[in-house]
Amino acid sequence: MINNMIYSYKEIKKIIVVTVIVFMLFGFICNTGDAAFIQIIKAYEMFLLPFMGCWSISGFVDFVDSETREVFLSYSRSRMTIGLIRILSLTLGFIFLCTLLFWGTFFGENINRIYFVGICAEIFFWSSLGYLLIMTLRNIMVSISIIWIYTAIQILDVQHYFKIISIYVYDCDGVDSIILKTVLLFILSGLLAIIAQKRFSIMTIDGISE
């Protein structure tokens, strides 16, 4: 099974390499810079975590690529197994990288640990959203664009017009607010993942434009 995960992920190595480079860059900035804690959290959330969505979108390239989708859809391995393994392994891999990044930087204080749990909830959210986007749109570029358009809107929204749809924890007021958002994000992620999995389970070649 591990071999097969590696084989699947060989296909998305470019996006993984880009993310790791961004991770290293952020790690370097965090450990050497003197930016305020909340600024760094904000930067992580806006520029780093959306890559999780890109990972989960790219993780299903074989089921949407015009040259491989038809044969992959004909294989007997259950879609539930494929979906669960890919999404969970990618998400846990991303959380592992985040943990490495945060290690030694933020884990000293309790509030930071709460922020970290919030960030994990965000990672799950991006992962499920990416999964749902690719299963709905079946187009990698469009799905990835939606993720970055959302991010760009949030970055440019200095007047907080779109705060209602903000998933970020950096702008929460107090611990209770962070916890509430975290719980909501976990619930929302679960729902998105269930819908995505249902779509994947009944996915056929119809409706995919050539």
Next chain:
Amino acid sequence: MIEIKHITKSYGSKTVLKDISLNFNSGIIGLLGPNGAGKTTLLRIMATVTEASSGEILFDGKSVIGKKLREKIGYLPQQFSFYRDLSVYESLEHIAYMKEIEKNKIHSQIDKCLERVNLEDRKKTKVGTLSGGMLRRLGIAQALLGDPEVILVDEPTAGLDPEERIRFRELLFEMKKERLVFISTHIVGDIEGICDDLVIMNEGMVLLDGNYKDVINKIENRLWIVHSKSEFIEIDGLVISKTKSGDTYAYKVISDNKPNDGTLITPSLEDLYIFCLKRNVIS
């Protein structure tokens, strides 16, 4: 063994398969028809990559759908490729996992399949560097993995050179010993002489089906060649082809009665195919 029962497929108001019912037991089944006849859609339904609007597929009398059907089928679509960065062996390992082949059987099955398709010496070659013919053979190897009861092959020789085409035909012919093989094509030469049963399709309908020899017999003693200097002839029968040699035209005619100056000739699959299509157009 496999029964296709009243399969219909529509996309909106367009019906691409119209109440198809077929029944096969063994050997090679040639699905012959022009582009847009519905052959690929029929194979896709059998391979479960698309759903029929109505109808069902029975295996040994029992209705089979989804995963259960996938386990019985090996499918090579017209467009086949795999991860370009993986080697041939790694690709098949990955596919073996996707086909849920038992762990202790994976390596022996891969070796067997590679031997069948003559790719043993390409185990470590990257998929991205394979020629078109080798890629098709890898496609057959992946379809054979898991030892499925039925193999579905869509337009198997598309893009292959004549030598590869012959080799591929031989490979498909060998496969029929152990299983049912469906070959969909619009090229008569791909299936002539190797298929046991034949289905001629056009516009989502089956025009003719049955044992290869039986269906060819339908125009046995009815196919004539008539030579004439005239560009147009009036004849009691259906002209299926006209060729010009010098100042003489040779007309192939299907007729129950001998035309004037007609000579009886042995029909080929191509003659039967053209006859079916022309008759369909006329009707």
